[in-house]
Amino acid sequence: MSTVVIHSEGLGKSYHRGALQQSTLLRDHLSRMLKSPLSVFRRPKDETFWALEDVSLEVREGEVLGLIGRNGAGKTTLLKILSRITKPTTGWAEIHGRVGSLLEVGTGFHPELTGRENTFLSGAILGMGKSEIDRKFDEIVAFAELEQFIDTPVKHYSSGMYVRLAFAVAAHLEPEILFVDEVLAVGDAAFQKKCLGKMGSVSRQGRTIVFVSHNMTALQRLCTRVVWLNGGKVTDAGDPRKVIDHYLQRNAVANLESVWEDNLTAPGNERVRLRSVRVIPQTDFGELITVHTPLRIEFTYFNYVPEMMLNVSMFLNNLEEVCVFNVASDFAPRPAGLIRHTLEIPGDFLNAGSYYVNMLIVKDASTGILFRDNVVAFEVVEGEVVGNWYGRVPGAVRPKLNWRSEAIDAGDLEVSTARGQST
Numbered sequence: 430m431s432t433v434v435i436h437s438e439g440l441g442k443s444y445h446r447g448a449l450q451q452s453t454l455l456r457d458h459l460s461r462m463l464k465s466p467l468s469v470f471r472r473p474k475d476e477t478f479w480a481l482e483d484v485s486l487e488v489r490e491g492e493v494l495g496l497i498g499r500n501g502a503g504k505t506t507l508l509k510i511l512s513r514i515t516k517p518t519t520g521w522a523e524i525h526g527r528v529g530s531l532l533e534v535g536t537g538f539h540p541e542l543t544g545r546e547n548t549f550l551s552g553a554i555l556g557m558g559k560s561e562i563d564r565k566f567d568e569i570v571a572f573a574e575l576e577q578f579i580d581t582p583v584k585h586y587s588s589g590m591y592v593r594l595a596f597a598v599a600a601h602l603e604p605e606i607l608f609v610d611e612v613l614a615v616g617d618a619a620f621q622k623k624c625l626g627k628m629g630s631v632s633r634q635g636r637t638i639v640f641v642s643h644n645m646t647a648l649q650r651l652c653t654r655v656v657w658l659n660g661g662k663v664t665d666a667g668d669p670r671k672v673i674d675h676y677l678q679r680n681a682v683a684n685l686e687s688v689w690e691d692n693l694t695a696p697g698n699e700r701v702r703l704r705s706v707r708v709i710p711q712t713d714f715g716e717l718i719t720v721h722t723p724l725r726i727e728f729t730y731f732n733y734v735p736e737m738m739l740n741v742s743m744f745l746n747n748l749e750e751v752c753v754f755n756v757a758s759d760f761a762p763r764p765a766g767l768i769r770h771t772l773e774i775p776g777d778f779l780n781a782g783s784y785y786v787n788m789l790i791v792k793d794a795s796t797g798i799l800f801r802d803n804v805v806a807f808e809v810v811e812g813e814v815v816g817n818w819y820g821r822v823p824g825a826v827r828p829k830l831n832w833r834s835e836a837i838d839a840g841d842l843e844v845s846t847a848r849g850q851s852t
């Protein structure tokens with residue numbers, strides 16, 4: 430069995446809520462005193478909270494550990510402690526190996542230095558010699574696709590360029606342990622794909638990776654193990670598929686509907702603006718969706734242009750990122766005002782698994798005028814087990830189709846004496 434390269438016991442990190450906003454300026458104290466004279470005698474409430482609590486981990490050499498959890502769950506805090514950017518309040522962590530990390534945009538590089546200088550500086554921090562970095566340099570620049578900008582100070586880079594270089598440096602300078610926080614959220618789809626490929630090859634070289642992502646497909650493809658953090662604590666850990674399914678299931682109910690009450694924050698433009706997307710299970714059993722449950726999916730949006738020819742096109746995707754189907758509503762001139770489209774998905778059609786919906790509103794049956802990914806997500810679970818098969822039925826869909834089975838003609842067939850059972 431390979432050696433343990435990351436070991437933590439009882440890691441915790443507490444912060445003071447609001448500490449970031451508290452000002453030490455005299456001007457602010459004065460204005461507060463004028464607004465509420467007694468407040469200066471009041472002690473500020475001690476709002477300590479735990480961003481991370483009692484996290485014990487053991488990661489072995491060559492493992493690819495995924496960290497999942499909602500916003501604010503403590504994922505970045507954990508990576509920061511492991512890469513020694515922040516000190517834990519409680520517990521300890523031991524790391525064996527050269528660490529490369531890619532945390533937030535804005536950490537790591539010196540803004541005044543060029544891409545080239547930062548690359549050499551990062552290598553030196555990792556303990557590499559100049560000739561060693563020289564050998565890797567061209568590959569890094571090519572990967573980051575920054576040939577023309579490598580001698581420009583990184584403060585002039587766009588955030589996408591910055592992340593491309595940061596990822597290229599972190600992944601190519603041969604760290605033994607790589608921490609990656611949510612790189613996939615920045616950069617275009619082609620670069621994200623390249624990063625995933627690179628992480629795959631880094632892990633095949635036996636390096637250890639800990640990475641945070643909200644991209645469940647990427648996690649499932651790359652990770653050997655997944656840890657789910659919730660409110661700073663480990664809620665579940667283990668087999669990626671199981672933990673991800675558990676996480677989605679727990680969070681799925683909250684994703685059955687997206688409603689934008691406020692037009693200022695609702696996705697939209699001068700032509701249309703989303704109001705809500707809902708998955709409505711047609712069942713008496715609450716929100717549990719089994720393979721037998723018919724679903725209604727409802728889209729509502731405001732149309733601001735009278736008589737505009739509009740329809741909704743929806744993509745149902747599964748966790749493997751396969752588009753199970755794309756269907757479009759009828760297209761017709763719509764009056765100005767709130768429009769609703771409702772789609773029925775019959776029961777006994779979808780397979781068990783996690784699904785998410787991407788949508789677009791189309792004008793004149795040809796031009797997408799509003800795109801929105803991941804508007805709702807839901808989980809389809811097994812119904813009652815029929816027959817002797819207890820495993821997952823393979824397939825992107827599981828339609829109930831009509832079979833007819835009948836005996837046609839025995840003729841003069843020689844009949845076997847074996848009993849009619851499978852062996």
Ligand SMILES: Nc1ncnc2c1ncn2[C@@H]1O[C@H](COP(=O)(O)OP(=O)(O)OP(=O)(O)O)[C@@H](O)[C@H]1O
Nearest residue numbers: 444445449480498499500501502503504505506507
């Ligand atoms: N320096 C800080 N001072 C005060 N609170 C902080 C600080 N850094 C993080 N927090 C808080 O700690 C909690 C955990 O934050 P963290 O950044 O680890 O979450 P996360 O899981 O990475 O979330 P996301 O998915 O949004 O990146 C949050 O409530 C956050 O507001």
Ligand SMILES: [Mg+2]
Nearest residue numbers: 504505506610
């Ligand atoms: Mg984070």
